[in-house]
Amino acid sequence: xxxxxxxxxxxxxxxxxxxxxxxxxxxxxxxxxxxxxxxxxxxxxxxxxxxxxxxxxxxxxxxxxxxxxxxxxxxxxxxxxxxxxxxxxxxxxxxxxxxxxxxxxxxxxxxxxxxxxxxxxxxxxxxxxxxxxxxxxxxxxxxxxxxxxxxxxxxxxxxxxxxxxxxxxxxxxxxxxxxxxxxxxxxxxxxxxxxxxxxxxxxxxxxxxxxxxxxxxxxxxxxxxxxxxxxxxxxxxxxxxxxxxxxxxxxxxxxxxxxxxxxxxxxxxxxxxxxxxxxxxxxxxxxxxxxxxxxxxxxxxxxxxxxxxxxxxxxxxxxxxxxxxxxxxxxxxxxxxxxxxxxxxxxxxxxxxxxxxxxxxxxxxxxxxxxxxxxxxxxxxxxxxxxxxxxxxxxxxxxxxxxxxxxxxxxxxxxxxxxxxxxxxxxxxxxxxxxxxxxxxxxxxxxxxxxxxxxxxxxxxxxxxxxxxxxxxxxxxxxxxxxxxxxxxxxxxxxxxxxxxxxxxxxxxxxxxxxxxxxxxxxxxxxxxxxxxxxxxxxxxxxxxxxxxxxxxxxxxxxxxxxxxxxxxxxxxxxxxxxxxxxxxxxxxxxxxxxxxxxxxxxxxxxxxxxxxxxxxxxxxxxxxxxxxxxxxxxxxxxxxxxxxxxxxxxxxxxxxxxxxxxxxxxxxxxxxxxxxxxxxxxxxxxxxxxxxxxxxxxxxxxxxxxxx
Amino acid sequence: xxxxxxxxxxxxxxxxxxxxxxxxxxxxxxxxxxxxxxxxxxxxxxxxxxxxxxxxxxxxxxxxxxxxxxxxxxxxxxxxxxxxxxxxxxxxxxxxxxxxxxxxxxxxxxxxxxxxxxxxxxxxxxxxxxxxxxxxxxxxxxxxxxxxxxxxxxxxxxxxxxxxxxxxxxxxxxxxxxxxxxxxxxxxxxxxxxxxxxxxxxxxxxxxx
Numbered sequence: 001x002x003x004x005x006x007x008x009x010x011x012x013x014x015x016x017x018x019x020x021x022x023x024x025x026x027x028x029x030x031x032x033x034x035x036x037x038x039x040x041x042x043x044x045x046x047x048x049x050x051x052x053x054x055x056x057x058x059x060x061x062x063x064x065x066x067x068x069x070x071x072x073x074x075x076x077x078x079x080x081x082x083x084x085x086x087x088x089x090x091x092x093x094x095x096x097x098x099x100x101x102x103x104x105x106x107x108x109x110x111x112x113x114x115x116x117x118x119x120x121x122x123x124x125x126x127x128x129x130x131x132x133x134x135x136x137x138x139x140x141x142x143x144x145x146x147x148x149x150x151x152x153x154x155x156x157x158x159x160x161x162x163x164x165x166x167x168x169x170x171x172x173x174x175x176x177x178x179x180x181x182x183x184x185x186x187x188x189x190x191x192x193x194x195x196x197x198x199x200x201x202x203x204x205x206x207x208x209x210x211x212x213x214x215x216x217x218x219x220x221x222x223x224x225x226x227x228x229x230x231x232x233x234x235x236x237x238x239x240x241x242x243x244x245x246x247x248x249x250x251x252x253x254x255x256x257x258x259x260x261x262x263x264x265x266x267x268x269x270x271x272x273x274x275x276x277x278x279x280x281x282x283x284x285x286x287x288x289x290x291x292x293x294x295x296x297x298x299x300x301x302x303x304x305x306x307x308x309x310x311x312x313x314x315x316x317x318x319x320x321x322x323x324x325x326x327x328x329x330x331x332x333x334x335x336x337x338x339x340x341x342x343x344x345x346x347x348x349x350x351x352x353x354x355x356x357x358x359x360x361x362x363x364x365x366x367x368x369x370x371x372x373x374x375x376x377x378x379x380x381x382x383x384x385x386x387x388x389x390x391x392x393x394x395x396x397x398x399x400x401x402x403x404x405x406x407x408x409x410x411x412x413x414x415x416x417x418x419x420x421x422x423x424x425x426x427x428x429x430x431x432x433x434x435x436x437x438x439x440x441x442x443x444x445x446x447x448x449x450x451x452x453x454x455x456x457x458x459x460x461x462x463x464x465x466x467x468x469x470x471x472x473x474x475x476x477x478x479x480x481x482x483x484x485x486x487x488x489x490x491x492x493x494x495x496x497x498x499x500x501x502x503x504x505x506x507x508x509x510x511x512x513x514x515x516x517x518x519x520x521x522x523x524x525x526x527x528x529x530x531x532x533x534x535x536x537x538x539x540x541x542x543x544x545x546x547x548x549x550x551x552x553x554x555x556x557x558x559x560x561x562x563x564x565x566x567x568x569x570x571x572x573x574x575x576x577x578x579x580x581x582x583x584x585x586x587x588x589x590x591x592x593x594x595x596x597x598x599x600x601x602x603x604x605x606x607x608x609x610x611x612x613x614x615x616x617x618x619x620x621x622x623x624x625x626x627x628x629x630x631x632x633x634x635x636x637x638x639x640x641x642x643x644x645x646x647x648x649x650x651x652x653x654x655x656x657x658x659x660x661x662x663x664x665x666x667x668x669x670x671x672x673x674x675x676x677x678x679x680x681x682x683x684x685x686x687x688x689x690x691x692x693x694x695x696x697x698x699x700x701x702x703x704x705x706x707x708x709x
Numbered sequence: 710x711x712x713x714x715x716x717x718x719x720x721x722x723x724x725x726x727x728x729x730x731x732x733x734x735x736x737x738x739x740x741x742x743x744x745x746x747x748x749x750x751x752x753x754x755x756x757x758x759x760x761x762x763x764x765x766x767x768x769x770x771x772x773x774x775x776x777x778x779x780x781x782x783x784x785x786x787x788x789x790x791x792x793x794x795x796x797x798x799x800x801x802x803x804x805x806x807x808x809x810x811x812x813x814x815x816x817x818x819x820x821x822x823x824x825x826x827x828x829x830x831x832x833x834x835x836x837x838x839x840x841x842x843x844x845x846x847x848x849x850x851x852x853x854x855x856x857x858x859x860x861x862x863x864x865x866x867x868x869x870x871x872x873x874x875x876x877x878x879x880x881x882x883x884x885x886x887x888x889x890x891x892x893x894x895x896x897x898x899x900x901x902x903x904x905x906x907x908x909x910x911x912x913x914x915x916x917x918x
Contacts, residue, residue: 020853020854020856021853021856021858023861024852024853024856024858025842025843025845025849025853026842027852027858027861027864028845028848028849028850028852028853028857028858028861028864028865028868029796029836029837029839029840029841029842029845029849029865029868030795030796030797030835030836030837030865030868031796031837031841031842032861033795034798034862036795036798036799037789037795037798039789039790039793039795045790099779099790100786100790101779101781101782101786164896165896166798166800166806166808166860166862166863166895166896167798167800167860167862213860213861214860215798215860215861215862216860216862216896216897218896247802248800248801248802248803435859435860436858436859436860436861436897437859597856598856600856601856601859601899601901601902602859604898604899604900604901604902605859605897605898605899606898607898608895608898608899608900608901609896609897609898612898632801632803632805633800633801633803633805633806633894634801634803634805638894638895638896639900640890640891640893640894640900641886641887641890641891641893641895641900641903641904642883642886642887642891644898644900644901647901
């Protein structure tokens, strides 16, 4: 029997190499079809009217003029008169028309009146906290503060941001003879149908789901949501296919956001820079829902600590998981407070982290130590580091900032079929999705590696709920799930084939292996038959085997728990307050890497997303009306190509890391850039800019309170 | 008549882009090309067109295509909704992100902010006109090779903008890259790969010319 375990490093032909993504040619030539690109015969275009008020009640609604407009084929009222409204943009009415232009015009003809209540929008004032206050004390924080040589206090925070997926939320919905087919933009192909049964009044088994490509999710596309459900309703009413995806303003206003988080921190250390006590009072808002505030501190669990946290309700749309939920905010607050303390104690930041690693999780201490050393070398830390506040003359101040992070990344539950056909062709069928991370490519690599075949020989089929169910892609769980289930399926299918060949050769199957497009004897590699000839022995019957991965922290193929370190190098113009990225270095562990090229892309992408939320991104709400003031891409700013500076990525490889098995990578590297960049700015200008994004006005305001200006 | 976009000093900056869009937007009432029987207004340049649909002819990727549009239909909606040419994407829908970039007479424009009727008489090139999965253009191949794409939704816009830039400057300076690709945005964060792809494709294209 073939071993389930990953092949050793010297035997790997595909795993861990730099391999082009298999769907790259379709994407770069415009041939890849996304939900927004699906056009069907007789298809209608849907639009939604969102509430202009953030809090109150729907007082009256008149859709008659919209209904009367030629070309409007279906209207679905989503809020009844008298229903409460809790955030601006909340869906009131949806309609479908023969053209997008008519649908847009029809929305304007709907007359809705509202009773408005002043919304609560302020999430920066801890006095507004409500609901359960989580409090905890470990060790003796009071004594720790008494024994300390240095104490630092500060307020830190991260404003609310949105996902800003380039492909908006929504789907195309169409009735078929047997039920319904939907093309959703989703992170959960296998989970969509069950969430559309209420709207369609169909059994989940009658709903066919197809998502071959999706234009970004980042945690916000686990379910079809109200927009998907109302698309189904409209399609049902009109008996025609309906394309309904949100327009950009609604995408930014209601399709999900990342909670804000703020904290007052008091932290102390002894003369050498070893932390003796931590105290934090944190708050933040996840919109109208109240999820509390993320726990502190992050990574470092100091022996003496007291923490309390409480949520604030504000009238903005519901939060959705945002790539590494809670972690970027916790990381920013913790690492900012720690580097402020290090600066006060006169201890170099790198030294400070190394000194306090005993408070980090035990299994990651040596990883962090190695990564800190590599990152410091890559950015030439020793030559560039200086004490807080760049004392050189001129308005441009330069600084370095460090941060570190952790994430779980265990594989989700997954089932996968591998079929070997008598003609030698191989197919992988799995109800997963590729969010752009390289899932298709990694499936091909795992199965190709297992069967000793090149990547091109493997047909990878994903994106349909008719394939074996795979979990939702969130929390960096996909690669663990799919690499394990596909490896198991491929091994089981291969063993069936080896049995056939062994019978033919009158030897036992354990004497055979698949390699280099052949089935050969392990002891006598020159004794072999080609893959095609081996498959001919199957006669008329294909082999299909299913592999299953059960969710959990550790299997023989997968693991969880990674560490990463980043160091940022910035320049700040103290006259304009503008922060410029010079460089950011990421050193990342993720266990065994399947495709080095797409893995590195994940880290590069995370760094860029991190620069974006550190410097530019903020969902700004009008305190009076509760409307988002920047629901467009001109003022909801994403970093452009020239804003990100030099990026360097170093992946931790070698047996120490790879022997742990496969671990997810999507979330970890996006956690740290905010903290590293904020620390770098503080190092440059000599004063902390308390909240991100580090916009020019915030930098100038901080400089007014001190620093090098 | 065709309004020309003002020349940018090098490549096409977004600001130049926006000026171009504004200038072409006023040309609506002056159309004289198209189908005389459909466009009775053609005899009187001041008479309004529409508000209903009219048939126009667009030259797309070297092919003449007839399409029925309203005067307010954007070039992007005409391509995507009426001709099923969906490579150019609708993202910001207001000339910020560049996902809808196509070439009009060799120059990159935001198709979300150009009217379809204004594009008559011009040669439109979309991402599909540059290559296909079996026969990639040098820029498309370089995007694959350098993994300059993740979810891929911004990719067609970047590939078109990049192609237009490299046709002008095969070995662009960082400033030319900033201007030439500064009007495109990516959310997944593929800029590192795009920068590499620019160098690789530029080298290939420079060697050919």
